[in-house]
Amino acid sequence: MKVRNLILIGIIVFSCNIEKNKYELAMNMLKEKKYSQSITFLNELLAEDTANSELYLLRGKVKYEIRDTIGCRTDILKAALLGNKNATEVYNQYFKSIEENSDQYAIRIHEANQLIDREPNMPDGYYNLGNVYFDKRNYEIAIEFYNKAILADKKYSAAYYNRGVCYINIHQEIKGCKDIEVAANMGYELAIQALPECKRVLQHPAVKVEGTKYLKI
Numbered sequence: 001m002k003v004r005n006l007i008l009i010g011i012i013v014f015s016c017n018i019e020k021n022k023y024e025l026a027m028n029m030l031k032e033k034k035y036s037q038s039i040t041f042l043n044e045l046l047a048e049d050t051a052n053s054e055l056y057l058l059r060g061k062v063k064y065e066i067r068d069t070i071g072c073r074t075d076i077l078k079a080a081l082l083g084n085k086n087a088t089e090v091y092n093q094y095f096k097s098i099e100e101n102s103d104q105y106a107i108r109i110h111e112a113n114q115l116i117d118r119e120p121n122m123p124d125g126y127y128n129l130g131n132v133y134f135d136k137r138n139y140e141i142a143i144e145f146y147n148k149a150i151l152a153d154k155k156y157s158a159a160y161y162n163r164g165v166c167y168i169n170i171h172q173e174i175k176g177c178k179d180i181e182v183a184a185n186m187g188y189e190l191a192i193q194a195l196p197e198c199k200r201v202l203q204h205p206a207v208k209v210e211g212t213k214y215l216k217i
Contacts, residue, residue: 022041022044022045023041023045025037025041026038026041026042026045026058029041030058030061030062030065033065035062035065035066036066038062039059039062039063042055042058042059042062043059046059051082052082053078053079053080053082053083053084053087054079054084056075056076056078056079056082056084056087057075057076057079057084057086057087057090059075060072060073060074060075060076060079060087060090063075073091073095076090076091076095077091077095105132105135105136108128108131108132109129109132111128112125112126112128112129112132113125113129115128116129121152122152122153123148123149123150123152123153123156123159124149126145126146126148126149126152127145127146127149127156127158127159127162129145130142130143130144130145130146130149130159130162130163131162133145134162134165134166137169139166139167139169139170140166140170142162142163142166143163143166143167146159146160146162146163146166147163150163155186157182157183157186157187157188157191158183158188160179160180160182160183160186160188160191161179161180161183161188161190161191161194163176163179164176164177164178164179164180164182164183164191164198165180167179173201174201174202176198177198177199177201177202178202180194180195180198181195181198181199181202
C-alpha cells in the first residue's frame with residue numbers, strides 16, 4: 001500500500017480535541033491542493049498542541065503531496081513516536097524500508113569501489129556500480145558505469161543488456177534496443193527473450209517498449 005493511502009487511513013479515523021475551525025480550514029486547503037495554506041493552519045494547531053500525533057500525521061500527508069520527503073518522514077516519525085498506530089504502519093512499510101535499502105546501497109557501492117581499486121582494468125566493479133544505480137533508478141549514472149564495464153571488456157554481454165534497458169527507461173528506445181540486440185547476438189539469454197520486441201522497435205521507431213519488464217539482473 002502506498003504511503004499516501006496509508007496516511008489517508010489515519011486521517012479518516014481522526015478524532016481528537018482540536019480547534020475545529022483551523023482543522024477544517026487545513027482540510028479544505030488540502031482538498032483544494034493549497035498545500036502551503038494547509039501547512040500554515042496545521043503549524044498553528046501544533047503550536048497549541050505539540051503532542052497531537054494525528055496533526056503530525058496529517059501534516060506529513062500534506063508534505064508528501066508537495067514532495068517534501070524529508071519533512072514527511074520527520075512528521076510521520078514524530079507521530080509514530082507519539083504512539084500513533086497508523087503513522088507507525090506508514091513508517092515501517094515505507095520509510096524504514098527506504099533506510100534499509102540506503103544502507104544496502106552504501107554497502108554495495110563500497111564493495112564495488114573496493115573491487116575497482118583492486119582490479120581497475122577489469123569490468124566487474126564498474127558493472128556492479130551500474131547495477132546499484134540502476135536499482136536506485138538513476139539510469140544516466142548507471143549507463144556511465146556500464147560504459148566503463150564495456151570499455152574494459154567489449155564482450156561483456158550483461159553490461160550491454162543492462163545499458164540497453166537503462167536507455168529504454170529514459171525513452172531512448174532505439175539506443176536501448178541496439179544494445180539488447182548486441183547482447184542477444186552474444187548469446188545473453190535475457191536479451192534473446194527481449195529481442196523480438198526490440199526488433200519491432202528497430203523496424204518501426206515509433207513503437208515504444210517498456211524496459212523494466214525485461215530486467216532481471
